[in-house]
Amino acid sequence: MTCMKIDFILASIALAAMAMPLASCSDDNNGGGDNPKPDVTLPDDYYTGGLLGTTTNVTSSAFEQNAKAIDDAGLLETFKRGERLFESNYDTDTASTTPMHGLGPMWTRYSCINCHPNYGHGHRITTYDSNERGNGCLITVIDKDGNVATSLGEVPMTVAQAPFKPMLDESKVTIEWKHYTDDWGNKFPDGETYDLIYPEVTMPESALYSPLEVNGQPLPMSEARITLQSTIGLYGLGLLDAIPDDSLKAQYKSESAHATLNPRMWNGTDFASTGVDGNGHPYRFDYFCDFAKLQANTSLWEVTNVITPMFPYLYINDAYARTSSKAPDVQAQFYKYYPEWNKTGNVETDIYNFLTSQNQRVEMNASQCYDLMVWFRGLAVPAARDVQSDEFQRGKKLFTQIGCASCHRPSWTTGDDEVVDVYNLTNHGAKAMPRYPHQKIWPYTNLIQHRLYMQNDIRTGWCRTTPLWGRGLSRKVTGADDRMHDCRARTVIEAIMWHGNSKSDARWV
Numbered sequence: 075m076t077c078m079k080i081d082f083i084l085a086s087i088a089l090a091a092m093a094m095p096l097a098s099c100s101d102d103n104n105g106g107g108d109n110p111k112p113d114v115t116l117p118d119d120y121y122t123g124g125l126l127g128t129t130t131n132v133t134s135s136a137f138e139q140n141a142k143a144i145d146d147a148g149l150l151e152t153f154k155r156g157e158r159l160f161e162s163n164y165d166t167d168t169a170s171t172t173p174m175h176g177l178g179p180m181w182t183r184y185s186c187i188n189c190h191p192n193y194g195h196g197h198r199i200t201t202y203d204s205n206e207r208g209n210g211c212l213i214t215v216i217d218k219d220g221n222v223a224t225s226l227g228e229v230p231m232t233v234a235q236a237p238f239k240p241m242l243d244e245s246k247v248t249i250e251w252k253h254y255t256d257d258w259g260n261k262f263p264d265g266e267t268y269d270l271i272y273p274e275v276t277m278p279e280s281a282l283y284s285p286l287e288v289n290g291q292p293l294p295m296s297e298a299r300i301t302l303q304s305t306i307g308l309y310g311l312g313l314l315d316a317i318p319d320d321s322l323k324a325q326y327k328s329e330s331a332h333a334t335l336n337p338r339m340w341n342g343t344d345f346a347s348t349g350v351d352g353n354g355h356p357y358r359f360d361y362f363c364d365f366a367k368l369q370a371n372t373s374l375w376e377v378t379n380v381i382t383p384m385f386p387y388l389y390i391n392d393a394y395a396r397t398s399s400k401a402p403d404v405q406a407q408f409y410k411y412y413p414e415w416n417k418t419g420n421v422e423t424d425i426y427n428f429l430t431s432q433n434q435r436v437e438m439n440a441s442q443c444y445d446l447m448v449w450f451r452g453l454a455v456p457a458a459r460d461v462q463s464d465e466f467q468r469g470k471k472l473f474t475q476i477g478c479a480s481c482h483r484p485s486w487t488t489g490d491d492e493v494v495d496v497y498n499l500t501n502h503g504a505k506a507m508p509r510y511p512h513q514k515i516w517p518y519t520n521l522i523q524h525r526l527y528m529q530n531d532i533r534t535g536w537c538r539t540t541p542l543w544g545r546g547l548s549r550k551v552t553g554a555d556d557r558m559h560d561c562r563a564r565t566v567i568e569a570i571m572w573h574g575n576s577k578s579d580a581r582w583v
Contacts, residue, residue: 109454117461122455126143133550135192135551137307139453141508153448156445156449160186164378165177181231182204182377183377188204190308195552199561200249201249212230212302225282226286231390240283241282242283254272271562272528273302275300276300284394301531301532303533303560310453310454312368312452314521315367322358335522351366351367367494367496382438383443387434395425395426447499447507477582521538521539526572557569
């Protein structure tokens with residue numbers, strides 16, 4: 075690549091980085107929580123979530139608004155009940171039959187909102203503390219091939235009630251943010267500099283309660299790699315769910331013609347068997363594309379360990395169950411806390427059976443799960459700001475010119491949006507869900523995973539293109555601008571420059 079071409083690319087990136095904040099962080103001239111009414115004087119990209127999924131509220135509560143689809147379905151009270159479930163803390167009172175009780179025997183957060191500040195992206199952390207509000211980063215331990223250490227799982231449980239101990243002693247985890255120098259020396263041709271940082275996470279073997287394993291095989295700590303994964307913003311998920319499967323398939327087919335895609339997801343001509351769920355719906359949500367339909371979201375069960383009718387068992391792995399069942403201190407007190415589990419008289423067997431039971435006491439019933447899903451699916455996206463300004467139009471033009479739109483696809487059109495009710499929360503359709511049929515939406519994502527080859531990269535190296543809608547409001551809503559899967563990018567410029575590794579799928583732009 076010639077120096078002239080590099081200069082042009084870097085100058086374009088610098089201009090785009092300056093233009094984007096102007097386009098997305100303007101004055102609050104649309105306050106309040108009203109859903110938009112059609113206005114023929116406004117371009118269609120003002121309605122980021124279409125007419126059914128956009129809110130005109132661009133204040134600090136912008137990510138918390140219900141979509142017009144909620145009002146149209148008469149679901150506002152249901153939406154509010156789901157919101158209360160999301161924001162409320164669970165407690166460990168197993169005697170109560172009222173909502174929000176029964177948490178245990180271990181968990182990572184007391185409530186969902188602890189990870190998603192005002193429903194937005196988590197902020198950067200310097201210590202691993204489950205009690206820190208807005209600390210959405212979770213630890214994942216992997217082997218050299220990117221396989222998750224099954225003895226800790228996707229979400230290590232860091233808090234426990236007696237007689238059990240946490241899977242991981244988070245006080246022994248150390249997070250160090252290191253500086254990285256890229257191919258351009260962290261400097262633009264005009265002399266402006268930027269700083270790139272990335273996290274290195276370390277912990278001693280003594281921090282682990284049970285031995286480190288991958289699918290039953292020992293994983294030496296010396297061969298383990300530890301990564302951070304931040305929470306995503308929750309607004310607009312129902313709109314992404316409404317994008318037709320065949321539209322996503324067409325996107326994969328188009329991109330596979332000129333790019334290498336994750337073989338777990340795409341076999342070259344069609345979705346791989348590991349790229350779809352049991353009903354053939356392609357995986358599209360989260361950084362790792364690890365669930366296909368919004369109703370199949372398992373995060374409540376995985377993070378808070380709340381027992382639901384869909385998951386009537388604990389998010390606890392076999393390695394932990396084996397270790398706990400053999401621990402003398404756990405055995406000495408187990409029947410004191412769980413007398414109903416004195417079933418065999420063999421305390422080791424009873425502890426193991428309790429932790430691995432597939433028939434645990436339900437803590438959130440099906441009706442509450444329905445309320446929560448209505449809320450998940452009903453969150454609106456903030457309208458775009460200043461769409462008719464010169465700054466917005468220049469930024470939009472540059473965004474396309476330099477190639478960003480190749481992965482951050484600006485718009486999609488939703489389909490009929492016949493809601494796929496994975497766990498029959500709607501009683502075979504008797505209960506309504508917010509729906510978004512035939513809406514032109516502007517999420518700025520292709521919903522496909524690519525590789526950026528960043529220093530201390532994301533777990534598998536493959537990361538779904540993050541939707542950009544609403545991100546200009548992050549500081550106002552959450553108090554932080556942190557971006558990317560582990561919050562390593564503190565600004566738009568840093569996020570752009572992390573795409574620039576010589577092997578990156580985005581380097582060509």
